Amino acid sequence: MFCDCKTELERNEYKRSTKLQQEADSWLKENQPEFYKLQRIGSYNAVFDAICSFVEIPQKEGRFLHFVDYRYLFDTTRGYRFENLTPDFGLIVNKGLQELKYPEKDVTNDFCVDYNKTIDSMMHLCERIAASRKAAGDAVYEGLFLNMKDKPARGFEEALQRILFIDQLFWQMGHRLVGLGHLDRILWDNYHKDMQDRKITREEALELLCDFMKALHQYYWLKSNVLMGDTGQIIILGTKNRDGGYYCNELTGLFIEALMKVQLPDPKLLLRVSKDMPEGLMKLSLKCMQTGVGSPILSNDDVIVPKLIAYGVDKEDAYYYGTSACWEPLIPGKSISPNNIAYLSYPKVLKRVWNHEDVLEITEFKQWMECFYQELKTELSELKKKISDYRLQYNPLLSVFTGDCYTRKSDVSTGGGKYHNFGITTVGLSNTVNALLNLKERVFEKHSLSLKEVADILQNDFKGYDKLLNRLKDSKLKYGMDEEEVISLTNEILRVSTDEIREYRNYLGGGLKLGVSAPSYIEAARDFPATFDGRRAGEPFGVHISSDCRNGYTELINFAAALDYGENRFNGNVVDFMISPHFIEQNFDKMTDLLMAGIGVGFFQLQMNVIGSETLIKAKKDPEKYPNLIVRVWGFSAYFRELPEEYQDILICRALENEGKAS
Amino acid sequence: MERINNLPYRSVALCGYRQKGRNIYQQLAEKNIRIPYIIERNYQALKILEKDLGVPIVGFEEEPAFYEEADAILLTGDLPEAVVRESLELAGIKLPIVSDGILQDLE
Numbered sequence: 001m002f003c004d005c006k007t008e009l010e011r012n013e014y015k016r017s018t019k020l021q022q023e024a025d026s027w028l029k030e031n032q033p034e035f036y037k038l039q040r041i042g043s044y045n046a047v048f049d050a051i052c053s054f055v056e057i058p059q060k061e062g063r064f065l066h067f068v069d070y071r072y073l074f075d076t077t078r079g080y081r082f083e084n085l086t087p088d089f090g091l092i093v094n095k096g097l098q099e100l101k102y103p104e105k106d107v108t109n110d111f112c113v114d115y116n117k118t119i120d121s122m123m124h125l126c127e128r129i130a131a132s133r134k135a136a137g138d139a140v141y142e143g144l145f146l147n148m149k150d151k152p153a154r155g156f157e158e159a160l161q162r163i164l165f166i167d168q169l170f171w172q173m174g175h176r177l178v179g180l181g182h183l184d185r186i187l188w189d190n191y192h193k194d195m196q197d198r199k200i201t202r203e204e205a206l207e208l209l210c211d212f213m214k215a216l217h218q219y220y221w222l223k224s225n226v227l228m229g230d231t232g233q234i235i236i237l238g239t240k241n242r243d244g245g246y247y248c249n250e251l252t253g254l255f256i257e258a259l260m261k262v263q264l265p266d267p268k269l270l271l272r273v274s275k276d277m278p279e280g281l282m283k284l285s286l287k288c289m290q291t292g293v294g295s296p297i298l299s300n301d302d303v304i305v306p307k308l309i310a311y312g313v314d315k316e317d318a319y320y321y322g323t324s325a326c327w328e329p330l331i332p333g334k335s336i337s338p339n340n341i342a343y344l345s346y347p348k349v350l351k352r353v354w355n356h357e358d359v360l361e362i363t364e365f366k367q368w369m370e371c372f373y374q375e376l377k378t379e380l381s382e383l384k385k386k387i388s389d390y391r392l393q394y395n396p397l398l399s400v401f402t403g404d405c406y407t408r409k410s411d412v413s414t415g416g417g418k419y420h421n422f423g424i425t426t427v428g429l430s431n432t433v434n435a436l437l438n439l440k441e442r443v444f445e446k447h448s449l450s451l452k453e454v455a456d457i458l459q460n461d462f463k464g465y466d467k468l469l470n471r472l473k474d475s476k477l478k479y480g481m482d483e484e485e486v487i488s489l490t491n492e493i494l495r496v497s498t499d500e501i502r503e504y505r506n507y508l509g510g511g512l513k514l515g516v517s518a519p520s521y522i523e524a525a526r527d528f529p530a531t532f533d534g535r536r537a538g539e540p541f542g543v544h545i546s547s548d549c550r551n552g553y554t555e556l557i558n559f560a561a562a563l564d565y566g567e568n569r570f571n572g573n574v575v576d577f578m579i580s581p582h583f584i585e586q587n588f589d590k591m592t593d594l595l596m597a598g599i600g601v602g603f604f605q606l607q608m609n610v611i612g613s614e615t616l617i618k619a620k621k622d623p624e625k626y627p628n629l630i631v632r633v634w635g636f637s638a639y640f641r642e643l644p645e646e647y648q649d650i651l652i653c654r655a656l657e658n659e660g661k662a663s
Numbered sequence: 664m665e666r667i668n669n670l671p672y673r674s675v676a677l678c679g680y681r682q683k684g685r686n687i688y689q690q691l692a693e694k695n696i697r698i699p700y701i702i703e704r705n706y707q708a709l710k711i712l713e714k715d716l717g718v719p720i721v722g723f724e725e726e727p728a729f730y731e732e733a734d735a736i737l738l739t740g741d742l743p744e745a746v747v748r749e750s751l752e753l754a755g756i757k758l759p760i761v762s763d764g765i766l767q768d769l770e
Contacts, residue, residue: 037753040749040750040753041722041723041724041750041754042723043707043724044707075704077704077742077743077746078704079704079705079708110707114707388682389682389685391705391708391709393705394705394706394707394708411707411708413705413707413708414708414710414711
C-alpha cells in the first residue's frame with residue numbers, strides 16, 4: 001500500500017516510528033474524508049461500523065483468510081490500549097454472531113445497544129467477505145462466512161477460520177498482544193466430530209493447524225510490539241482437571257507437532273503441566289523445544305492453580321487459567337486484567353538506599369535491610385501513584401468476547417469483566433539479592449571493604465577493581481542457589497513488596513499483583529549504574545529466574561520451587577534455561593525426568609533456549625546464513641537476526657556461561 | 664495555579680480528563696470556575712464518573728449548541744494537542760481554545 005519497506009523488520013520500525021499512522025491519516029484525508037472525520041469525532045461504534053464497512057477484503061493467499069487493513073486501524077488516543085488480554089474465542093466457535101446478541105427485550109441500557117451494534121457490524125463484514133468469496137468462485141468460504149452470522153461452526157476448518165476472523169478484528173481495533181486461549185479445548189468438539197464423520201484425517205488436521213499458524217504469523221511486523229516477535233499470540237494447551245487428573249486431547253499434541261513443522265517463532269505455545277500429565281506429552285514438548293522454536297513454555301498447574309484460588313479466583317476459573325502474552329496468569333474471557341502496566345526495578349531501590357545522606361553511617365546489615373525495605377515501600381508507593389490514572393478504553397468488541405459483560409450489561413471498561421486485577425512485573429531481583437549478599441559478607445561480616453569504598457567502587461564502575469568484580473560474580477552465595485540464606489532473603493524481599501501493594505485497589509476494584517519475570521532486563525539496565533553483584537554500569541540485569549553461575553539445572557529448579565509465590569506474587573515467575581542442543585540430544589530422557597520431577601518439586605513456570613554459543617556467534621557475524629534461527633527472548637520467540645544487538649549479545653553471553661566458556 | 668488565576672473565563676469546558684485533566688479540574692473547582700461539561704475521547708468509559716462529578720462527560724458528537732454553554736475549551740494536555748484541536752474543528756466547535764501555551768501567554 002503506502003509502506004514500501006522491504007523487510008518485516010523495516011516495516012515494524014516504520015510502524016513504531018508512527019510513520020504508518022501518519023501516512024494512513026494522509027491517505028484517509030484524501031481518499032476517505034468521511035471516515036477520517038469519524039475517526040476523530042465519532043463514537044466507538046460509529047468507527048467500528050465504518051471499519052467493518054471500509055476495510056479492503058484481500059484475496060486468500062493460503063487456505064485461510066486473515067487480514068488487517070492498516071489504513072483503517074482504530075485511533076489509539078481514545079484511552080489506554082487493551083493489551084495482554086485473551087478474548088473468549090470459544091463463543092464464536094460454539095455460537096453464531098446473532099446468538100451472541102441481546103434479545104430486544106433485554107436491551108435496557110446504552111451498553112446493550114452498543115454491544116448489539118458491534119455484532120451487527122461484524123455480521124456486515126461477514127456478508128462483505130462472503131460476497132467477496134462468491135465473486136472469487138469460492139462457495140465453501142462464502143458459506144462459511146454466511147454461516148458465522150447465525151450458527152455454530154460446522155467443522156474444524158470453519159472453527160479455525162472463525163478464530164482468525166475475530167482475532168483480526170482485535171488487531172484492526174488497535175489491541176496489542178492478543179492471546180488465543182485454550183485452543184485444544186475450544187476446538188475439540190469440531191475436530192472430534194470431523195474425525196468421527198471421517199471428514200478429515202489426522203494428517204489433514206495437522207495441515208490445517210500448520211496453515212492456521214501461518215495465517216496467524218501474517219502481519220508479524222504489525223503485530224510485533226516492542227521487539228519483532230513480541231506479538232502475544234499465545235496458545236494454551238493442556239490443563240490439570242478439577243478432579244485431579246490431567247486433560248489433554250489429540251489436538252494438544254497436534255498443535256505441538258504443527259509448530260515443529262512450521263518452525264515459526266509466532267504463534268507460541270504454553271503447555272500447562274502437572275504431575276498427572278502423560279510423560280509422552282512432556283517428551284513431545286521437549287522435542288519441540290529441541291528444535292529451537294522456544295515453545296512451549298511450561299506452566300505448572302500444581303503450583304499456580306492453588307495460588308489463584310487462594311487469591312480469590314473461583315475454583316472453576318482457576319482451573320481454566322491461561323496467560324497474558326508471555327506468562328502472567330489470567331482467566332481467558334473473564335479477566336480484564338492488564339498484567340504488565342508497569343515494572344518495579346529492585347536495583348533502583350538499592351540505588352535509593354545509596355542516595356541516603358546518612359548511608360555511610362550504617363553499621364549493621366540489619367540496619368541496611370531496614371533502610372532497603374523502607375525505600376522499597378516508597379518506590380512501590382510512587383509506582384501505585386503512577387498507575388492510578390489507568391482507565392480502560394470503552395470497548396464493546398472485547399465486551400462481546402468477555403462472557404460476564406453480557407450478564408452484567410456493562411462494558412469491560414466499566415467493570416463488565418469478572419476479574420480486574422492489574423499486574424506489574426519486577427526486574428533485577430537477582431542482581432539485588434546478589435548485591436545484598438555481597439554487601440553483607442564483605443562490608444558487614446568480614447569488614448574487608450567499607451561502605452564508602454563500595455560506594456566509590458560503584459561510582460567508578462569497578463575501574464581498577466577487576467579482580468573484585470570477578471570475585472563478586474563468583475560469590476559462594478548467589479541467587480539461584482538452593483541455599484537457605486539466599487532463599488529466605490529473596491522471599492523476604494518479595495513479601496515486603498506484597499505488603500505494600502496488598503491494599504491497592506484500581507478504579508474497578510481490582511488488586512495489584514506482581515511477578516519476578518520482566519521484559520525490561522535490558523531497557524531498565526541501560527542507563528543504570530554499576531551494582532555490587534559484579535555488574536558494570538549499563539550491563540543487563542538478570543533474566544527472570546536464572547543464574548549466571550554454573551549451578552545445575554536441578555539446583556535452579558529447587559531454588560525456584562522454594563520461592564514463595566503466595567498472595568499476589570503470581571504474576572509470572574519463569575525459570576529461564578539456556579541449554580545446548582548437544583546436551584539435550586545426549587540427555588533427552590534425563591531432561592524429561594528432570595522436567596517431570598521439577599513439576600513435583602514445584603517450579604512455577606519454565607522456558608528454555610535450546611541453542612549453542614557457536615551457532616549464535618556465527619549467526620551474529622553472518623546473519624544471511626542463519627535467516628531462520630529462532631531464539632527465546634523474555635517471553636516470546638523471535639528470529640535472531642531481527643533482534644537488536646544488545647539482545648543478541650545477552651543470549652551469546654548466557655550461552656557461553658552455560659557452556660562454561662565465559663571469560 | 665498562576666495560569667488558572669489569570670483565566671479570563673468564568674465557564675470553561677475541559678478537553679481531556681485523565682491524570683492532568685483531573686488535577687486541572689480540581690484547581691478550577693477551587694477557583695469557582697464553572698465547568699459545564701468535559702470532553703473526552705474515551706467518554707463512554709468515563710460516563711460512570713458523571714454522577715460523582717456532577718458534570719456531563721461527552722464526546723465530540725453533541726449538537727453544536729450544547730458546547731456553547733462554556734466560554735472556552737481548556738485543553739488539559741492529556742491528549743495530543745494537534746489531534747484534539749483537529750477534532751474540535753471537525754466537530755464544528757467554535758469556542759476559544761485555551762491550551763498550555765496560550766495560558767502562558769495570558770500570564
